[in-house]
Amino acid sequence: MSGPVASLVVGASALGAGIGVDMLSGWDVPAAVLLWLGWVNLVLAVFNLLPPAPLDGGWVVQALMWWRTGDQDGAERAAARSGQVLPILLIGLGWIAVLRGVFSGLWLVVIGFFIMIVAGAERQRARLVPALRGVRAADAMSSPVETCQDWLTVQRCVDGVAVRTRHSPLALIDFDGRPSGLLHLSRLARIPAQQRETLRVRDVAIPSSQCTTCAPDDFLEEVLEELSPGRGLPILVTEGQRLAGIITPHDISRIVQRHTLRGRQSQ
Numbered sequence: 001m002s003g004p005v006a007s008l009v010v011g012a013s014a015l016g017a018g019i020g021v022d023m024l025s026g027w028d029v030p031a032a033v034l035l036w037l038g039w040v041n042l043v044l045a046v047f048n049l050l051p052p053a054p055l056d057g058g059w060v061v062q063a064l065m066w067w068r069t070g071d072q073d074g075a076e077r078a079a080a081r082s083g084q085v086l087p088i089l090l091i092g093l094g095w096i097a098v099l100r101g102v103f104s105g106l107w108l109v110v111i112g113f114f115i116m117i118v119a120g121a122e123r124q125r126a127r128l129v130p131a132l133r134g135v136r137a138a139d140a141m142s143s144p145v146e147t148c149q150d151w152l153t154v155q156r157c158v159d160g161v162a163v164r165t166r167h168s169p170l171a172l173i174d175f176d177g178r179p180s181g182l183l184h185l186s187r188l189a190r191i192p193a194q195q196r197e198t199l200r201v202r203d204v205a206i207p208s209s210q211c212t213t214c215a216p217d218d219f220l221e222e223v224l225e226e227l228s229p230g231r232g233l234p235i236l237v238t239e240g241q242r243l244a245g246i247i248t249p250h251d252i253s254r255i256v257q258r259h260t261l262r263g264r265q266s267q
Contacts, residue, residue: 014038087116128252129221131259137223138216140255141237141245147171150180150202154191157201162188169234171243172205179213179236179243181205213238220247220255 018034090112097105146165148157150172162170162185170188174180183205191199212235214223223235235247 010037010041012038014041087112087114087119090115127256128224131256132221132224132252135220135255136216137214137218137220137235137237137247138245140220140251141216141235141247142167142251143237143245145171145243145246147173147243148183148201150174150200150205152201153197154188154199154201154204155196157183158188158196167234167246167248169246169248171236171246172201173243176241178241179208179211179238181207182211182234182236208236211236215239216244220252224252 014034015038018031018038021031021034090108094105094108094110094112097103097108146161146167148161148170151174152160157170165185168185170183170185171179172181172183181202183201187204188201191204212223212227212232214235214237216237216239233247233249233252236243237245237247
């Protein structure tokens with residue numbers, strides 16, 4: 001709520017200052033700038049108080065529903081769903097304005113698409129959070145993991161490992177059996193045939209230093225929250241210096257589906 005409050009304070013102050021400058025000094029340009037700044041901040045404050053979840057108004061709706069029902073997860077889902085309605089209205093109004101010759105309506109379209117994208121991500125998060133709450137990496141990972149020695153050539157990897165693996169990301173291990181990287185099968189498929197006999201898989205893989213790793217006892221929700229740009233799924237689960245398992249997007253989806261089924265059975 002600090003954003004809308006700050007916008008209201010700045011907007012009201014700028015409007016008051018603009019009116020005062022215009023009345024006392026008659027300076028048209030400074031007064032016009034202050035009035036414009038005031039109206040922009042007031043509009044921004046009102047816009048932020050709209051109910052979709054990405055905006056501050058969405059958090060207000062969520063807090064009120066949580067307080068009224070006592071169901072935090074249900075309040076989060078309801079606030080996320082509300083974020084799907086407003087962007088459609090904004091996009092529709094924007095296109096109507098454009099068709100009538102008001103090309104500034106394109107801004108409504110852009111804002112609508114932006115809210116739709118952010119609201120979609122918020123809706124996905126609202127589904128993931130309750131499903132992953134209390135789940136440890138060991139409960140989600142696929143194990144045992146099909147691995148490939150990182151010193152093999154691409155052709156030997158394709159012939160001996162890739163054709164029978166269950167996962168599209170393939171975990172690599174070094175001479176000491178430690179995880180050394182990840183290799184996606186799609187990357188293997190793009191390597192020209194004339195290079196496969198000489199190119200090593202470690203030369204085309206993502207090194208372990210750039211992979212997301214965690215311990216079996218780590219909570220999956222916390223691991224996902226700490227993902228940084230460039231380090232996403234899959235996740236290598238390591239125990240000491242050994243590979244214990246791998247967590248793929250399919251594993252996450254399976255957990256969410258199970259949580260949904262349990263929720264429907266309890267209704």
